[in-house]
Amino acid sequence: MKADGYAVCRGDPGFRPLILGVVCDSESAVDLMERMYARIPATYCVVCQKTGETIASLSSGEKDLYDASLANQPVFDIFFGVPDKNAKWCESVEGLSNARSRMEEIAKHRPGAYFLFYRRDHSILARIQFAEPCSISPITLERSA
16 A cells, blocks of 8 residues: 655656655645745656645746656766765766766766766666876885995
């Protein structure tokens, strides 16, 4: 049995939107969705947790990187750190090759571990580890007599 409540989501309800939060009643959910929309215009919806029915939605008509259904190419998230441990979101990028290139560019400026996450199927598609450039200084060896 599904839990009672209303999920406020970002994204198209037909394409597994990102759940931002769950509230007890539909009026509070719609109010929260409208406040989110006023702050950051995008595509939002309210879904009844029990029935799965979409009871309200708003869309800015603008392209939203969080809504993969509106993108020409799949959207990938770049994270800094290790999955399931200390990962921090950096940005979202359209297209796998664009995301890989951007991840490498970010890593060159801020060395560390990075990975690409595909939100649609929750998979990690690429990982890289960039280390700080090492500076090697010459050592003078002394001979003992």
